[in-house]
Amino acid sequence: xxxxxxxxxxxxxxxYGQYNQAIANASNFPKxxxxxxxxxGTSVISIKxxxxxxxxxxxxGAYGSLLRFTDVDRLFPVGNNTVVGISxxxxxxxxxxxxLEDLETENNYDNSYADDEESLKPSYVFEYLAxxxxxxxxxxxxxxxxxxxxxxxxxxxxxxxxxxxxxxYSSPTLATGFGAHMANPLLRRIVDRDSDVEKTDxxxxxxxxxxxxxxxxxxxxRSSRKFSLAIIDKDQGLxxxxxxxxxxxxxDFAKDIKGYGTQKV
Amino acid sequence: xxTIASEYANEVSNTPIEHQFNPYSDNGxxxxxIAGEDFAVLAGDxxxxxxxxxxxxxxxxxxxxxxxxxxxxxxxAADGEALVKRFKNSIKWYHFDNNDKKLALSSAxxxxxxxxxxKRFFPYYVHTIIxxxxxxxxxxxxxxxxxxxxxxxxxxxxxxxxSLIMPFLDNxxxxxxxxxxxxxxxxxxxxxxxxxxxxxxxxxxxxxSATERHIHVGDGLEILIVTKEGVRKEFYELKRD
Amino acid sequence: xxxxxxxxxxVTFSPTxxxxxxxxxxxxxxxxxxxxxxxxxxxxxxxxxxxxxxxxSSYQKKIIRCDEHLGLSLAGLAPxxxxxxxxxxxxxxxxxxxxxxxxxxxxxxxLLSDKAQQNTQSYGGRPYGVGxxxxxxxxxxxxxxxxxxxxxxxxxxxxxxxxxSQGAKTYLERVMDKYIEIEDPEELIKTCVEALRQSLKDxxxxxxxxxxxxxxxxxxxxxxxxxKVTPYL
Numbered sequence: 001x002x003x004x005x006x007x008x009x010x011x012x013x014x015x016y017g018q019y020n021q022a023i024a025n026a027s028n029f030p031k032x033x034x035x036x037x038x039x040x041g042t043s044v045i046s047i048k049x050x051x052x053x054x055x056x057x058x059x060x061g062a063y064g065s066l067l068r069f070t071d072v073d074r075l076f077p078v079g080n081n082t083v084v085g086i087s088x089x090x091x092x093x094x095x096x097x098x099x100l101e102d103l104e105t106e107n108n109y110d111n112s113y114a115d116d117e118e119s120l121k122p123s124y125v126f127e128y129l130a131x132x133x134x135x136x137x138x139x140x141x142x143x144x145x146x147x148x149x150x151x152x153x154x155x156x157x158x159x160x161x162x163x164x165x166x167x168x169y170s171s172p173t174l175a176t177g178f179g180a181h182m183a184n185p186l187l188r189r190i191v192d193r194d195s196d197v198e199k200t201d202x203x204x205x206x207x208x209x210x211x212x213x214x215x216x217x218x219x220x221x222r223s224s225r226k227f228s229l230a231i232i233d234k235d236q237g238l239x240x241x242x243x244x245x246x247x248x249x250x251x252d253f254a255k256d257i258k259g260y261g262t263q264k265v
Numbered sequence: 266x267x268t269i270a271s272e273y274a275n276e277v278s279n280t281p282i283e284h285q286f287n288p289y290s291d292n293g294x295x296x297x298x299i300a301g302e303d304f305a306v307l308a309g310d311x312x313x314x315x316x317x318x319x320x321x322x323x324x325x326x327x328x329x330x331x332x333x334x335x336x337x338x339x340x341x342a343a344d345g346e347a348l349v350k351r352f353k354n355s356i357k358w359y360h361f362d363n364n365d366k367k368l369a370l371s372s373a374x375x376x377x378x379x380x381x382x383x384k385r386f387f388p389y390y391v392h393t394i395i396x397x398x399x400x401x402x403x404x405x406x407x408x409x410x411x412x413x414x415x416x417x418x419x420x421x422x423x424x425x426x427x428s429l430i431m432p433f434l435d436n437x438x439x440x441x442x443x444x445x446x447x448x449x450x451x452x453x454x455x456x457x458x459x460x461x462x463x464x465x466x467x468x469x470x471x472x473x474s475a476t477e478r479h480i481h482v483g484d485g486l487e488i489l490i491v492t493k494e495g496v497r498k499e500f501y502e503l504k505r506d
Numbered sequence: 507x508x509x510x511x512x513x514x515x516x517v518t519f520s521p522t523x524x525x526x527x528x529x530x531x532x533x534x535x536x537x538x539x540x541x542x543x544x545x546x547x548x549x550x551x552x553x554x555x556x557x558x559x560x561x562x563s564s565y566q567k568k569i570i571r572c573d574e575h576l577g578l579s580l581a582g583l584a585p586x587x588x589x590x591x592x593x594x595x596x597x598x599x600x601x602x603x604x605x606x607x608x609x610x611x612x613x614x615x616x617l618l619s620d621k622a623q624q625n626t627q628s629y630g631g632r633p634y635g636v637g638x639x640x641x642x643x644x645x646x647x648x649x650x651x652x653x654x655x656x657x658x659x660x661x662x663x664x665x666x667x668x669x670x671s672q673g674a675k676t677y678l679e680r681v682m683d684k685y686i687e688i689e690d691p692e693e694l695i696k697t698c699v700e701a702l703r704q705s706l707k708d709x710x711x712x713x714x715x716x717x718x719x720x721x722x723x724x725x726x727x728x729x730x731x732x733x734k735v736t737p738y739l
Contacts, residue, residue, distance in 0.1 A: 034286070169321040171320065180318050
């Protein structure tokens with residue numbers, strides 16, 4: 001007798017041959033969820049200034065190292081005072097885009113104050129996204145993104161980050177991915193602490209962002225020259241420019257580079 | 266055994282290497298709770314990190330939950346926030362169900378054990394500390410492991426620099442390894458509760474030192490203090506390097 | 507003898523287009539003790555008359571808090587009100603957790619309406635036998651709603667439901683122009699208590715039978731009972 005309890009009550013291999021898993025149409029592997037991003041968007045960068053927030057992201061959708069899609073929107077306005085910037089997996093981003101559209105539709109339904117007092121505020125949008133991101137990670141089926149929500153709420157600039165793990169944080173400057181390493185230090189030269197926000201005007205902040213987009217285009221291999229930039233100003237409202245490109249680049253040194261850079265002759 | 270793996274070496278397996286999504290991360294930071302005679306403090310730095318990046322220099326992680334209970338869950342920040350959110354909610358419904366009765370700290374501790382153990386097989390990756398006053402008005406600190414095992418203590422450090430701060434606390438709060446002068450190391454220094462001012466000095470020293478030695482600690486120090494008058498907040502700058 | 511053939515369930519219309527079960531539910535409200543609500547721009551107040559079955563029993567709770575910014579009073583079947591207030595508590599809670607947002611009073615009204623309306627259209631059930639006055643303070647200011655088991659929820663400046671509520675209503679209609687302008691929350695409470703008095707028969711308001719609640723600008727939903735109502739008697 002087979003003393004292995006696992007075999008008890010089962011058709012024996014001697015009689016019936018080895019069990020064929022295909023019969024039950026069962027896969028040899030368990031169901032798999034997203035384990036890695038496929039088409040990706042690179043950094044989203046953002047900064048607070050005395051009258052609002054600025055957020056920017058380039059327009060590239062990269063398939064590994066292939067610059068696959070060159071005109072992708074990654075900045076999404078929600079209502080009149082919120083912009084959501086998304087980096088990471090583009091298909092997951094498009095899913096989030098749908099969630100945000102649904103959120104707006106839902107808010108406009110049966111809501112007499114939808115256009116003013118009860119319109120969507122940045123913190124509402126953020127809390128919802130953070131809840132979705134954390135729930136998905138807890139189901140081990142993450143949305144592979146890092147998101148920055150920028151806006152103005154109750155006259156104050158709003159900026160908060162959430163990623164595929166559901167980790168959230170706020171800071172006067174925020175950047176995802178490569179930008180966290182390259183743009184943040186540059187932006188923090190302008191607004192290092194909360195008290196600096198008051199001293200920084202729109203133009204200063206915008207120049208800093210443009211400079212960062214340039215540096216990122218120089219050094220991030222998966223970035224593109226074209227980018228979008230949104231300003232959410234407490235007086236001017238929301239402006240979104242989709243047709244910007246990195247300007248004033250200096251490539252003069254390039255002609256002198258020999259080999260890998262250290263070569264002299 | 267050969268150090269170079271060849272196709273024939275026995276440490277080479279044929280099963281494919283699996284890359285799995287890792288649902289956790291470490292967001293650094295450190296926390297510290299101390300109970301006094303008739304007060305308790307819970308302090309935490311305000312730096313938020315992932316790997317070597319500083320995400321934020323001011324992201325508070327010690328919270329006032331009402332009912333003179335303060336809480337912090339340090340480690341994986343998303344789990345920490347989720348736990349605190351759930352605990353606050355638990356208090357809210359406790360009030361609805363019990364005619365706004367104040368939640369005792371000991372009950373809060375037991376409740377948190379259940380929140381943590383409920384996720385025993387997918388744990389909240391956090392070191393949790395709560396502080397407040399017990400039913401007799403004495404300062405109390407409870408600390409928890411990630412799956413809900415808990416204990417009431419006089420003091421506890423948690424998070425990234427816990428191992429740096431805890432021995433300091435043993436010595437300075439519980440007077441471990443301290444002996445009365447002229448006793449030739451025979452008579453232990455008797456235990457005595459510290460005053461609020463002494464405790465805040467200790468906490469500040471602990472955090473400035475931890476900031477020096479630990480890269481995930483710094484930027485700001487937020488201390489929440491519970492007395493019979495209620496909850497009070499204090500903030501001190503820490504080094505930002 | 508005449509017997510109504512169209513009041514057995516909630517799903518069948520009478521030939522004259524009426525739903526008798528729903529109308530009976532409205533009657534149940536009138537059996538309940540009176541409650542009055544009114545609002546100005548920044549505050550909303552409810553007062554209610556509590557009843558006890560006899561001298562040995564306690565008074566029936568009339569006001570229920572649902573969130574920091576929202577609460578209600580009831581007239582009719584208290585157990586039904588418990589179900590509805592619990593539902594509102596959950597909805598407020600959900601809104602706060604998922605959207606970091608106070609459930610707007612208007613949305614609360616719609617949610618209640620939808621829940622009550624389902625009962626008027628499903629077999630085997632019955633409509634809720636309770637009327638509610640919901641007060642709340644959200645982004646768009648103070649609001650007062652009157653909820654009925656039919657699924658109707660109306661926004662109003664003032665209202666009264668329950669036994670002899672007409673007295674209070676008449677009073678409110680007369681003084682509406684004045685209380686709508688009131689800035690002082692204490693004054694508003696006094697008006698609301700006075701309105702409640704208009705619906706009393708032989709009772710008098712005491713610390714035992716009066717319940718008050720207010721919500722508004724910088725005032726979370728606060729309930730006054732027992733000794734706390736003394737200043738308003």
